[in-house]
Amino acid sequence: MAQPHRHLGVDIGLSGLIKWIRYPAVDSETAGLDVVGSVADRYDGAFAHQLLRDCLALLDSPLSGRDVEILWLAGTFREFDLERLGIDGRVWLRRIADVCTDRIRSDDPFFVPAASSAADDKAKEAVAAEVGSVGPALEEATARHAYSPLDGVVPALLLAVDVDPDLAFRLLLRALKGYFVPIGEARYERYLALGDELGLGEDVVDDGDFNVWPDLAD
Structure with a gap:
């Protein structure tokens, strides 16, 4: 099944958030979550769907919190440094997922995230x-x-x-x-x-x- 909200004319999902959270740089969890909320709201909330999908894929995986941190730090060039802020990677993904779910449910109160399909x-x-x-x-x-x-x-x-x-x-x-x-x-x-x-x-x-x-x- 084709994934919804993939063609927005910009980078999508977690990789898109990683790009945008660097400009301007943020240096606290609160400021980071403000960016997440702003990004999830883009394109009338369409961005939240792909971002949630990416987060849930990693949260449902065997990747450790440290593995997630490394992927995040590599993309952000440590400019939003989970390690320095003391935020576990999986905890951070869960907080992003919660923001996205809340945004989607503001339009669709009965929204239930779908399980990811098996990778090819x-x-x-x-x-x-x-x-x-x-x-x-x-x-x-x-x-x-x-x-x-x-x-x-x-x-x-x-x-x-x-x-x-x-x-x-x-x-x-x-x-x-x-x-x-x-x-x-x-x-x-x-x-x-x-x-x-x-x-x-x-x-x-x-x-x-x-x-x-x-x-x-x-």
């Missing part, structure tokens, strides 16, 4: 291959960053692939953009093609934040 094995393989391919460059950029180091990004992404390859792909892109990891044109074109296969709009894959080097062979 072909999609899992394709996204896992891209994570593995860019993994060394991503680990180098994150773990060895001069002032925003972060370990374990690639293993956390691979765990997410088994849960929801669509979400994992979007989180991979957000991590690459957050840490401004250089990619070549061939990889960029593969990302556009894979996004299309996953049913994502081109504006989700390329929102202007990539660091593309035309002479980089990858």
Whole structure:
């Protein structure tokens, strides 16, 4: 079944929230939840559906709170730092999910979140291959960053692939953009093609934040 509210002309769901919560930067849980509420309300509340779906997929998964924190920190470049604020990753997802549920129920009081459908094995393989391919460059950029180091990004992404390859792909892109990891044109074109296969709009894959080097062979 096609997912509703996927084509909004912007990045969607959790990856979209991660992008927007950085600008302007917020430095408290209260301020962060204010951003969540604002984002969930976008497009007459349509954004809340995809954001809730992403959160529930991870909450229903075996990923630990730390795994979720790593995925969040990689995409936000630690500019909304759950670790510094002492917020467990799964607790943060639950709070986001509650905000989204409240927003949806303001329009539909009888709304009940639907269970996620099983992930397609072909999609899992394709996204896992891209994570593995860019993994060394991503680990180098994150773990060895001069002032925003972060370990374990690639293993956390691979765990997410088994849960929801669509979400994992979007989180991979957000991590690459957050840490401004250089990619070549061939990889960029593969990302556009894979996004299309996953049913994502081109504006989700390329929102202007990539660091593309035309002479980089990858």
